[in-house]
Each structure stands twice: as structure tokens, then as C-alpha cells.
Amino acid sequence: MKNPKIIETIEKAKHVVVISHVNPDADSLSSASAVYTYMLKLHKKVSFFCASKNIDEKLKFLPWVEKLRDVFPADADLAISLDCGTHTRIGTEIAVDLINIDHHQSNDAYARFNIVDPDAISTTQVLFDFFKANEISINPKMATALYAGLLDDSSNFLSKKTDEKVFAMAKELCELGADVKTCSEYISKYMSLAAYRLKGAMMLSMNLHQDGEIALLHVDQEMMQKYGARASDCEAALEEALHLPSVRVALLLRENKDRTLKGSLRSDGSVNVNNVANIYGGGGHPHSSGFTLKTNDMQDVIKEIIQLIKEHKQ
């Protein structure tokens, strides 16, 4: 679908800010990186904003990541948010016109312009479709970024959403010069020693509930500090808990520094975990979602969530 109004808005803008969400993942940074290149091709003044200071080492190969700033520029007249499922994921208030490009089911079209496709496997896929529909050429830098988001959000093409459209996009990005080898090195393989050690500890403490259908993992501040791990290092163990044949849903409860709890849910498709996260004011996708709780009493929370997961079985 062509978006003439959005193209016109971009063309009129003088200073554009591309936005990745707080604690950015590969999809958010990659899609923002591709838009950053697109703005440079239009000879726009462009800034790259993310409210979080610490960027995962494995994502630093992406084009323009060194340009990231955590202060929103005062003279900007247009912002484009990438992979931000809610306005709060931006991490700051935006006073300028906003274009929201995303694929979260929970996205409530919070911007003046919204390009949201919940069927897309990644925000980079939404962006790829936007570029093609509006005849915006994709150079090798953009192709590498778009491929990185596709690779990560499809869990290395293992996700159930991986289909012929995903492979067709990957093929086209290869032909456009995407650096597939570097993406594989960093997105699919890169693990720090801290992340490996934390993963080992998480696997040892994993419990199965409901005849092995629910895998429960938890990480407290003590574990994080012991291994020198970061929040994003918890993801690998959570994803892999679903590799157990009996497991339908994996739940991770991670204690934040301020003693609140961050819940992350992954599902094989038999439970819509976006609906479960919604109950706690969070959201995401049917197969992957998150929420935050203002308590660190894990035992009560565990009982309640297991009950909710049971109720949301499809």
C-alpha cells in the first residue's frame, strides 16, 4: 500500500529523529538504522534516539549505532518510532509529529501516522513492505539492517511465523547486498561468557509445571551480579525452554534493580501470551510478550500466572 501523505510529511521535514524503544532489541535498532540511512539518502538532518544508554554489544555492528543519543533533540520537527508497541516504549514524551512503524498486536496506533502490521514477523518486514510499496530503493546498508531484524525476530527462521514471505524477503535482501555473514555472526551466534554462565544457572533452576507444559525460570539481582550478566542475556534460556517437547509456555521472572519484577512470556502458539501480559498492563505478540509488576514476591505471582496461562489456552 502506498503512503503518499507519509512520504510528503517526511519530504517536508527538516530534522527527523528515528527512535528505538527502551532496552532496544535487534529488530528495533535494525529498523531505525534502515530509516536513518533512508533519511541520509534524502539529505535530511537526522538524529538517532534511544532512551536507554546501554546497547547490547552484539548489536553494535549495525550501521549508525555509534550515532545513538539518549537526549531527544530540541529542534526536531518529525519523529519516527520503530518497533515501539506502545507510546511508553519510546521512553520520553514527544511533542513533534510522529510516525509509528511497528508489528506488535498490542499497538494502539498512538501516533499521527501509523504503519502497523501485526501479521508481520518483524518491524523490518513492515519497513521492507513500506520501502517497496513507495518505490524507495534499498542500498546494502539498509539491506543488512533489514535482514538483521528479520533474522532475530524470526528466531533464526525457526519461528512458527516463518513462511514463504519471510524467505522471499531474505532472498531479496541478499540480492540487494545484505551482509548475511556478519548478521549470522552477531545475531545468531554471539554470546558473552557472562550470558553463557547465566544461561547455565537459569537452566539448572528451571521448573516445570502443569505436566511439563509451563517452564518457569527466574533470575534475581544476585544471579545477575554474580555472572556480570545484563537483562538481555536472560532471553536465550527463555527461548530455549520452548525446545522441550512438553513445554507450551515459558515464563521468566526477572528481578529489576528497583526490586520490581519483569515478566517475559514465550509461547509455542497454544496460548496467546499477549492476552496474559495485557492483564498486567503489558503486551507484545501472541507468541512473545512482557509486563512489569511492582512486587518482588515471586511465589504469589507464580501461582497467579500459572492459573492465567491455564485459562488462556486456545
Ligand SMILES: [Mn+2]
Ligand atoms: Mn519486533
